[in-house]
Amino acid sequence: MVSDVATRPRAPRAAGRTRHRRSRGVWPRVWHFLSFGAPGVLIYVCFVLVPIAVSFGYSLTNYNPFNPPTRFVGLRNYQLMLQDDAFLTSLRITTILTAIVVIVPNVLGLGIAVLLDRRGWLYNALRGVFFTPMVLSSVVISVIWTRMLQDDGPVNQVLRALGVQDPPGWLSDPDIALYSLATVLCWQMLGFCVVIYLAGLSGVPKELMEAAAIDGAGPVRRFWRVTWPMLAPALTVNTVVLLISAFKIFDHVQVMTQGGPGTGSTATIAFLAIQTAFVDNHQGYASAEAVAMLVVIAALTAVSLAVLRRREIDQ
Amino acid sequence: MRDTAPPWARPLAALAVGAFFFVPLYVGVINTFKSPDQIRTDPIGAPHPFTLRNLSTLLTRPDNLYWASVTNSILVTGLSVMVLTVLSATLGHYLARSPSRWGRGLMLLLLCGLMIPPQVILAPVTYVLRAVGLMGTLPGLVLFNVGYYVPFGVFVFTGFMRSVPRDLEEAAAIDGATRGQIFWRIVFPLLRPATASVLIFLGVWIWNDFIDPLIILGPSQGTTITTGIFRSVGVWRTDYGTIFSLMFMGTIPVLVFYLFLQKHFVKGLTGGATKG
Numbered sequence: 001m002v003s004d005v006a007t008r009p010r011a012p013r014a015a016g017r018t019r020h021r022r023s024r025g026v027w028p029r030v031w032h033f034l035s036f037g038a039p040g041v042l043i044y045v046c047f048v049l050v051p052i053a054v055s056f057g058y059s060l061t062n063y064n065p066f067n068p069p070t071r072f073v074g075l076r077n078y079q080l081m082l083q084d085d086a087f088l089t090s091l092r093i094t095t096i097l098t099a100i101v102v103i104v105p106n107v108l109g110l111g112i113a114v115l116l117d118r119r120g121w122l123y124n125a126l127r128g129v130f131f132t133p134m135v136l137s138s139v140v141i142s143v144i145w146t147r148m149l150q151d152d153g154p155v156n157q158v159l160r161a162l163g164v165q166d167p168p169g170w171l172s173d174p175d176i177a178l179y180s181l182a183t184v185l186c187w188q189m190l191g192f193c194v195v196i197y198l199a200g201l202s203g204v205p206k207e208l209m210e211a212a213a214i215d216g217a218g219p220v221r222r223f224w225r226v227t228w229p230m231l232a233p234a235l236t237v238n239t240v241v242l243l244i245s246a247f248k249i250f251d252h253v254q255v256m257t258q259g260g261p262g263t264g265s266t267a268t269i270a271f272l273a274i275q276t277a278f279v280d281n282h283q284g285y286a287s288a289e290a291v292a293m294l295v296v297i298a299a300l301t302a303v304s305l306a307v308l309r310r311r312e313i314d315q
Numbered sequence: 316m317r318d319t320a321p322p323w324a325r326p327l328a329a330l331a332v333g334a335f336f337f338v339p340l341y342v343g344v345i346n347t348f349k350s351p352d353q354i355r356t357d358p359i360g361a362p363h364p365f366t367l368r369n370l371s372t373l374l375t376r377p378d379n380l381y382w383a384s385v386t387n388s389i390l391v392t393g394l395s396v397m398v399l400t401v402l403s404a405t406l407g408h409y410l411a412r413s414p415s416r417w418g419r420g421l422m423l424l425l426l427c428g429l430m431i432p433p434q435v436i437l438a439p440v441t442y443v444l445r446a447v448g449l450m451g452t453l454p455g456l457v458l459f460n461v462g463y464y465v466p467f468g469v470f471v472f473t474g475f476m477r478s479v480p481r482d483l484e485e486a487a488a489i490d491g492a493t494r495g496q497i498f499w500r501i502v503f504p505l506l507r508p509a510t511a512s513v514l515i516f517l518g519v520w521i522w523n524d525f526i527d528p529l530i531i532l533g534p535s536q537g538t539t540i541t542t543g544i545f546r547s548v549g550v551w552r553t554d555y556g557t558i559f560s561l562m563f564m565g566t567i568p569v570l571v572f573y574l575f576l577q578k579h580f581v582k583g584l585t586g587g588a589t590k591g
Contacts, residue, residue, distance in 0.1 A: 032494065033409065037406050039402050040461075041406065041425075043402070043461050046462060047458065047462025048462050051437075054442065115332065122330070132340060132570075132573075135519050136523070137523035137565075138523065139523075140541075140544065140562045141339075143544060143548060144339050154338075199581075244432075254526075273435070287438065290434065290436075293434070294432075
């Protein structure tokens with residue numbers, strides 16, 4: 001490589017020149033990594049990659065810090081999981097919740113973004129209102145909504161005033177609590193969708209809309225034929241972000257319902273994994289649950305990204 | 316929206332939807348200024364009488380709940396964000412300037428971290444922290460935050476690094492500047508918009524984090540704002556005065572931060588969304 005550099009200095013400024021300037025040997029590159037790359041990589045490895053490997057390792061054991069000895073049990077945790085009602089229920093309710101949260105804020109967010117896509121102080125102020133939940137802590141949002149939805153809370157006060165005799169127990173009825181939880185997350189994520197769709201709408205060229213209008217396309221036709229295809233990247237971002245945030249929902253469950261009412265009516269998979277690990281101390285089994293969660297989330301993200309990206313290109 | 320709709324239809328509809336959406340925010344703010352009795356019986360009405368008693372009680376509590384929580388939150392957020400900025404800027408620069416197979420592999424490994432839920436790694440993280448004696452301490456939480464959020468920082472910085480011309484760095488290298496000097500004197504100041512994004516997003520996220528401080532700081536080792544609110548709900552379920560004033564005072568800092576930097580916040584969020 002040294003001779004390579006030695007023969008080159010006279011050469012005209014070719015494509016190869018910049019590429020070769022840096023390769024004066026291996027030590028400068030090692031030093032570059034040690035000084036610039038290594039600190040961040042090291043902490044990332046210690047606190048993310050190693051824990052994932054450890055999780056995977058422990059998922060093959062019966063590890064319980066208060067009940068030694070720890071033995072290797074192979075895939076038994078995974079076999080147990082597939083027959084475990086608590087785990088299967090958590091998977092089912094997490095799926096329902098994720099489906100609601102992916103669809104509702106996407107649809108409402110698009111509608112509201114179209115409504116707010118104008119200039120003026122009113123629309124700016126309203127954008128601020130819709131975006132505020134994005135900077136609030138999930139804990140704060142959960143506490144406020146708990147007060148809203150309690151049996152004697154404002155929601156039921158209004159319903160009673162409207163003449164509803166026996167308003168539902170939004171957080172105390174095992175059949176309803178999951179949907180209350182989904183509503184809260186939808187409310188929290190709505191602002192994000194609005195902002196992303198507004199940004200997408202601002203990228204639609206005015207001339208294109210005017211040309212379509214001159215060609216005789218009505219507002220509905222203009223929206224579906226011109227605007228909607230140009231919102232494809234916004235739809236991708238919203239869907240993937242909603243998918244991930246809904247699937248790993250934990251804070252709201254912990255604050256609002258503690259997994260109840262009843263047995264596990266709102267115990268999402270993230271909540272169950274934390275309970276199993278830190279309350280029941282079955283850390284081996286909890287690791288298997290965590291690994292399962294990671295696999296599902298990775299698969300969901302990969303598939304939805306692939307599908308939505310292809311859709312972007314097709315349009 | 317029909318072209319034939321009257322001109323007042325859109326503002327009216329927007330206002331109605333906005334007002335409906337605003338109700339929970341209103342409930343959160345208004346109850347801070349009511350007597351605990353009124354919060355219990357009338358959570359949605361106007362304060363009657365208007366009172367600052369909840370706030371003054373919170374700020375003068377003998378157990379120092381607010382001041383201890385807010386100090387911990389400021390320390391954890393401030394330290395995490397500072398370390399994260401330095402480490403992800405340098406790592407991002409390294410990756411952007413190392414387009415080898417090794418650099419690309421490293422980048423991919425980091426990007427995987429963007430979607431890992433904290434619940435998956437928290438139990439093993441506690442073993443790691445216990446092994447180095449940092450379990451239950453603020454530095455332990457800061458270290459975890461740095462590891463967990465460094466992929467996001469790197470993602471933002473490498474994306475932005477593409478707009479920084481390489482020629483500038485090469486010219487400085489010819490003039491004899493060291494790599495550190497080139498980065499900190501020339502490149503880093505050019506990355507200000509990326510730095511702003513990282514500071515804003517990670518600042519808000521880390522301030523609002525709940526499960527990480529709950530597990531890592533543990534029950535005995537002090538609280539942050541979020542775990543403080545959670546524990547108040549658990550211990551004094553009906554002490555609404557404390558809960559609502561703590562939420563109010565704990566949100567003010569992040570809300571002020573947001574109001575000042577709202578434009579940056581939205582710009583950072585939508586930068587990747589529209590280009591796809």
